[in-house]
Amino acid sequence: MKSLTSLFSLLALSAVATNLSAQDFYWNTTSARSQAVGGVYIPSTSGALDALATNPAGLSTLSARTVDLSVTSVFARGSFTNSVNQNAPLQNSPGVLPYGAFGMPIGHSRFTIGIGVVPELMSVSNWNYVDAPGAAGATYGLQTQKSAITAVRSVAGVSYSISRVLSVGASFGVDYNSNTLDAPYIFQQHPALAGLKTLLDLHTNGIGRNYSVGVLASPSKKVQFGVAWKSRTVVDSTGTAAGNIGAQLDAVGLAARPDFAYAAAVRNVFPQSVIGHIVWQVDRRWNLAFQTNWVNWKDAFVTLPVALTNGTNADINGLLGTNTLNDGVPLNWKDQISFHGGVERLVTENVSIRGGYAHGDSPVPSSTLSPLTAAIMKDQLTTGVGFRHGRARYDLGYGFGFQAHQNVGRSALLSGEYSNSRVGIGTQALTFNTSFQF
Numbered sequence: 001m002k003s004l005t006s007l008f009s010l011l012a013l014s015a016v017a018t019n020l021s022a023q024d025f026y027w028n029t030t031s032a033r034s035q036a037v038g039g040v041y042i043p044s045t046s047g048a049l050d051a052l053a054t055n056p057a058g059l060s061t062l063s064a065r066t067v068d069l070s071v072t073s074v075f076a077r078g079s080f081t082n083s084v085n086q087n088a089p090l091q092n093s094p095g096v097l098p099y100g101a102f103g104m105p106i107g108h109s110r111f112t113i114g115i116g117v118v119p120e121l122m123s124v125s126n127w128n129y130v131d132a133p134g135a136a137g138a139t140y141g142l143q144t145q146k147s148a149i150t151a152v153r154s155v156a157g158v159s160y161s162i163s164r165v166l167s168v169g170a171s172f173g174v175d176y177n178s179n180t181l182d183a184p185y186i187f188q189q190h191p192a193l194a195g196l197k198t199l200l201d202l203h204t205n206g207i208g209r210n211y212s213v214g215v216l217a218s219p220s221k222k223v224q225f226g227v228a229w230k231s232r233t234v235v236d237s238t239g240t241a242a243g244n245i246g247a248q249l250d251a252v253g254l255a256a257r258p259d260f261a262y263a264a265a266v267r268n269v270f271p272q273s274v275i276g277h278i279v280w281q282v283d284r285r286w287n288l289a290f291q292t293n294w295v296n297w298k299d300a301f302v303t304l305p306v307a308l309t310n311g312t313n314a315d316i317n318g319l320l321g322t323n324t325l326n327d328g329v330p331l332n333w334k335d336q337i338s339f340h341g342g343v344e345r346l347v348t349e350n351v352s353i354r355g356g357y358a359h360g361d362s363p364v365p366s367s368t369l370s371p372l373t374a375a376i377m378k379d380q381l382t383t384g385v386g387f388r389h390g391r392a393r394y395d396l397g398y399g400f401g402f403q404a405h406q407n408v409g410r411s412a413l414l415s416g417e418y419s420n421s422r423v424g425i426g427t428q429a430l431t432f433n434t435s436f437q438f
Contacts, residue, residue, distance in 0.1 A: 026295050027119045028275055029054050030099065031070055032433035035397030036384025037342025038356025040289040041277045043216060043224060046393050046435040048103035052116045052155045054275060055214035055228035056169030059112040059159035064391075064437040065104040068116070072097045072431040077403065080129055080371045082421035088129035090371075090425070091144075097122070099152075110161040120175055120233075121151040121270060125372045131184045132417040135195045138251035140184045143199070147372035148180040151233070151270060153210075167216045177235040178205045179266050183372065185243070186414050190327045192320055195414040196252075198245035202306075204266045206237030225278040232300055233270040240264055241308055245316070256315035262308035262325065271300035287344040289356075297333035297363045304329040330412060331373070336363040342382070352386040354397075362404065367412040374423045378404045391437040401427040 029041050030053045041054040043061040048068040051058035074097075078090030101116025127145040157171030185200035187193035214228030246258030277291040311323040338360025345353050362376040369376070384397035403426030411418040 026121055026271065026273065027053065028273065028293050030072075030118050031068070032384055032395035032397035032431040033354070033386060035399055035429065035431045036354035036356060036382050036386075036395070037289050037344060038291075038340040038358045038380070038382050039338075040279075040291040040340045040342045040356065041226075041275070042279050042287065042289050042344070043226070046437055048101040048114050048435070049099070049116060049118060049433070051103065051159075051169075052101050052114050052157050052171060053118045053153075055216060055226045055277070056114075056157035056171040056212060057159050057167045057214040057216035057226060057228070059103055059114045059157055059169055060110075060161045060167035060216065062103045062105060062112050062114075065102075066435055066437050067100070067102050068433070068435040069100040070098070070431060070433040072099075072119075072429060074122075075428040076425070077427070078125075078127075078371070078374070078423070078425040080127060080421070080423050082132055082418065084132045085129045088127065091126045091128050095124070112159045112161075114157045114171075115155070117152060117154050119151075120153040120173075121149060123375060124148040124150070125374060127371050129371075131197075134186060134197045134415040134417050135248070136251035138197055138248040140197070140199055140247050143184060145183040145372060146180065147183065148178070149268065151175045151177045151235075151268075157212075159216075165218045169214050169216070171212045173210045173212070173233075175208045175210060175233050175235060175270065176205070177208060177237055177268055177270075179203070179237055179239075179268065181372075186417070187327050188329055188414055190325060193325070193327070196245075197248050197415075198243050199247075200241060200243040202239070202241040202264050202266075204237035204239030204264050206235045206268075208233040208235035208268075208270070210270075222281045223278070226276070228275045230273050232272040232296070235268045235270070236265065237268065238263070238265050254319070256319065257313055260311055260313040260316055262312070263310045265307040265309070267305045269300040269302075271296040285346040289342045289344070291340040293336075293338045293340070293360070295336045295338075295363070298335045301331040301333035301363075304331055330368050332365055332368055332412075333363045334365060336360055350388045354382075354384045354386070356382040358382070358399075362406060364406070366406060366408045367410075369406055369408050369411075369423060370413065370418050370421075371423050374406070374425045376404045376406045376423065376425055377401045377427065393433075393435045395431075395433040397429075397431040397433070399427075399429045401429075 043058040045063040076092040103114030155173040159169035181202040210233040212230040216226040241264035308325040342356030
């Protein structure tokens with residue numbers, strides 16, 4: 001178990017420079033081939049990664065023992081404007097995320113199994129802008145504003161071929177979740193502190209469980225379609241929180257020791273999702289593929305609860321009458337439906353070219369939007385190429401996410417510091433994928 005946790009930690013840390021998933025904030029496909037066709041899952045004889053990430057029934061299409069490896073790099077760009085900042089840029093360096101899977105048919109039976117590690121949710125916002133005056137005019141000036149939520153899924157799946165045209169599958173996953181917040185934090189719900197602000201450096205991590213089921217049907221040699229459902233994941237993560245509330249104490253005229261440390265706990269709920277995909281082989285050289293994703297953010301990202309216990313600052317403990325703080329950040333995200341389409345052209349027997357487009361409305365309401373929660377991307381163009389050599393396949397995918405902007409009128413977040421603001425986010429992503437059969 002210790003080595004498994006270390007693997008999860010390595011994968012999460014390798015992703016902390018990325019900003020947002022190239023196709024959806026919540027990852028539903030992973031391979032370079034999928035990225036190149038707009039994020040659509042196309043079942044294939046060597047595609048173990050996407051089967052485990054998208055529809056476990058797709059494992060039945062594997063024709064031999066398969067190792068499927070991938071690496072993604074995401075480049076983000078953005079801007080933020082409010083009462084004290086004008087187009088403050090997103091501070092971002094390219095992040096690299098490796099992942100992989102193994103799958104194999106079980107002898108001459110109708111079962112196929114697979115195991116792997118796949119990305120599930122990756123969001124890192126790293127800004128550098130001036131903290132706007134809040135309650136009593138308190139401000140912490142020019143600050144790094146960083147928020148990170150990552151989830152990496154270790155998954156095992158199995159599929160069963162009911163017939164030549166119908167397969168079913170199921171998977172069980174364990175998510176490693178890491179959370180980081182390094183920014184001025186405004187208390188939102190604590191009865192004595194609501195609206196007040198402190199510098200906060202919070203780090204927590206934890207493990208949650210989920211599962212998925214799927215169906216894949218091939219009513220003819222030219223048409224293949226599938227549907228898959230993945231359960232929600234609840235993660236109770238624990239760690240530490242430290243900070244300094246000096247600027248706020250000075251603003252309200254209180255003399256107290258400003259630095260503090262707590263044990264921290266954060267509950268994250270990652271949403272359930274449903275995916276429907278269809279592939280039409282127009283002729284020997286052309287494939288058209290379409291997919292629709294539904295993500296149930298409405299019942300998952302409602303509030304982000306934060307519990308702080310065992311506070312070390314005697315002055316703050318005395319003022320509050322307790323060494324425990326419970327707060328929650330309102331999110332109130334909306335359900336998201338995204339649409340994906342792509343085309344694949346076989347140029348020669350071993351070379352394919354691809355292109356695609358994806359669209360999804362922002363799940364983040366303007367009332368709770370901040371640069372740290374700006375999963376607002378809407379449109380993406382994709383392209384890529386594939387090459388097959390013997391039992392090996394090599395794929396490259398590229399996605400360009402147009403910069404999306406969202407305005408905030410009156411913010412529901414205390415103390416109005418994000419009212420009359422504007423956030424812009426865009427990404428580029430490059431994925432390399434290789435698979436081997438033996």
